[in-house]
Amino acid sequence: MTEPLLRVIDLKTHFRTKASWMFGEKQLIKAVDGVSFDIAPGEVLSLVGESGCGKSTVGRTLTHLEQATSGRALFEGRDFLVMSPNEFRPLRREIQMIFQDPFASLNPRLKIEQTLGEPLFIHGLCKTWDEARAKIAVMLETVGMDPLVMKRHPHEFSGGQRQRIGIARVMILKPKLVIADEAVSALDVSIQAQVLNLLKKLQQDSGVSMLFISHDLGVVRHISDQVAVMHEGKIVEIGRKRQIFEAPQHEYTRKLLESIPRVKIGKEVA
């Protein structure tokens, strides 16, 4: 049994809503309420569920974008939820995040090379801009873009191209764990297929582990090794992909699978 790269134990993230203007009390929202899972090196685990089930909050908590209420998350055996921002900074290189909206996740005022280059300098992966540009060029080619685009601004690119750039920004740091939060949901179907293929190929080639957060069961089936189904802040079912899709145990999983509209191919009435 190999040591998991990421082990999440009973993770809870609760939010307190603001009290309304005059009446009402503060409410406690249990966005994530006791979630546990392991991700082995080189494995893809998908968190799937409907909006508000807490799947995105799991990802945001694991990248310190939200504060965990309780629970532990061990990365290579070290609990990083209790780390201070400064202690966590070196780990940020190894735990990277791909965001959903390719239009919002790139700073409109920065050139592509600035967006991609900055993390390289922060983490001391290169010393000069020449070095950085060489790395950026290679990375852009890997994600299927012309290296010349590094001189341009985000608004010059389509959604699919921006998401490729977003993936390049993450992969250029050679992380060990990538958290992809609805990474292909905002894309058109034909572009989504391209980006999904790219993600899968990069994952297989680099052996990076991935926490893939999505509401789309088709996409999840395509990319995952393991699947965890979330509902109201809890994981209701977790298992190998084949088991979840072909022999779902939990009622909610079955309901999800039944609800998906399917294309009926071929002539049924001959």
Add this chain to the structure above:
Amino acid sequence: MNTLIFFQTAFAGRRLATLGFLWLVMITVAALAAPLIAPFDPLEIDPVGRLAEPGWPNLFGTDHFGRDTFSRAVYGARMTVIIGTGSVAVALLAGGLIGMISAYFTRLGHFLMRCVDVLMAFPALLMALALITLLERSVFNTILVIGIVYATTTARILYGMTLKLRGEVFVDAAVCSGAGHFSILFRHILPNLVSPLLVQASFIFAFAQLQAAALDFLGLGLPPEVPSWGNMLSEERIYVTRAPWLLIYPGMLIVLSVFSMNLVGDALRDSIDPRFKDDIAGV
């Protein structure tokens, strides 16, 4: 490059705003080249030629010391530009920093913004008066006081904008790539605030003129010997019946300049206001 395009779109099809912009360019040129343009020394006293009517060689006439009003007006343009730029710089630096830092470090921010709220509760002129009485009359102090007064509104505006930008995904992305606080505030957030800052600057520039003229008029602004439009109004006001041109020319200059700055500010604001953006995305 981007800023140039921004300017082009801002003034496209706005004739009045373009005229205002040209007027401001003229004022700036006059300010820079004042010694070349002004025919006389603005401080030179001529007891014989007091209160001369507009004509040749005194285009705008002379004041009660016999000083050439046109030359004083040209040098006054210089004061206008200095006061405006200085106040804008103080207001944007102080207010901008307070606003951005308050939005970013929320706990400190709550405290700072409450202080700003208290300061904003005073009318601008009253606050300027209160501050100026603590200081000597000098160009620098006038700039400082006006800058501080408008730093409060700037802080409020930048606080809101930074708060909004802080929630943007690209800021989260920068956090995730390990960027520190300084880098996030100044490399990722600040460049997105450039155009709203520009708009804010143009309005402060305009208000600073009025504010400075008011202080001058009350005898609390620039030292009396400095030729500024406000001082000219203030010193010559008792001659309004005998030599009305002494008030008409500087008065008109103030009105025209402030009006122009407001027009320019409006044009810039409209061009960043998303409501006016013609967006055909999502067809």
Add this chain to the structure above:
Amino acid sequence: MALLEVQDLEIAVRTKGKLLPVVQGVSFDVDDNETLGIVGESGCGKSLTALAIMGLLGGTTVRITGGNIRFDGMDLLTLSDGERRSIMGNRMAMIFQEPMTSLNPVYRIGDQIIENIRQHQKMTNAQARDRAVELLSLVRIPNPSERVDSFPHQMSGGQRQRVMIAMALSCDPKLLIADEPTTALDVTVQKEVLDLMADLQTRMGTAIVLISHDLGVISETCDKVAVMYRGRVVEAAATENLFAELAHPYTRGLLNSIPVVDSDVDWLEAIPGRVPTLEEELTGCAFHPRCALVTKLCATSVPQETEYKPGHSVRCHFSGKVAP
């Protein structure tokens, strides 16, 4: 004569002084009790087509430049504003994608439905209110007599979309246009809303135009389908005929791009390239830069609509010649 007939519809967008065509020669018709699905990716012109039918393309930037739209024998493009208003929301209604923004947050949902009813029908406030409660129960809102006094923010996304449907149905429209009505909803809620729409159609005989990017939704709910790409209908047929034999390479590519839940594939057969932007000028078939079957002919001449099989039309020089 069909209830809604769209013929050679042309829509253009004015940007930077140029008039760019965004919808070109789109024709289709919809009958009572029939659901037409319009499917395509963003920028294909499907939403603009819907807005054109509803007469919502006001303003100077986007305008109809050709063709005609006939509803129940009337030419919609030549109607006066008054005539149009009496039809809209009454005999023709629309549901939008965003259930969060299409209800006014400051009014109770009941009041919004009542206003819509009373605009078109002579009813007292009490009658209209009873009708609103009835409609809410029709769209399966629990406790309709209490929920009628709720504000939009007190309801979930799915419930809001049902309220929108209730409002659209308030005057028994003959035609319902639904622009991505379930895109913002979760799959389980999507299924409920789609089932509801189908159920209402069988009960009231409404004609529906359903606009979606999701081939699954289209396949499950529509009687016939029009596939749009960059402003043109590239393939149209009865739903089962279309999915039995996809004749246009774009439709095939679109279908192959979807990762399915019922089987495993290693790699998706993605369509290469990207959807061309409006500014890009294209000669010949708009799909040719991305098409696997492309020849010189495709780059120079626009393929005409041809009959691939009876009732199955396609715009491709090589329709169905190469197996997928």
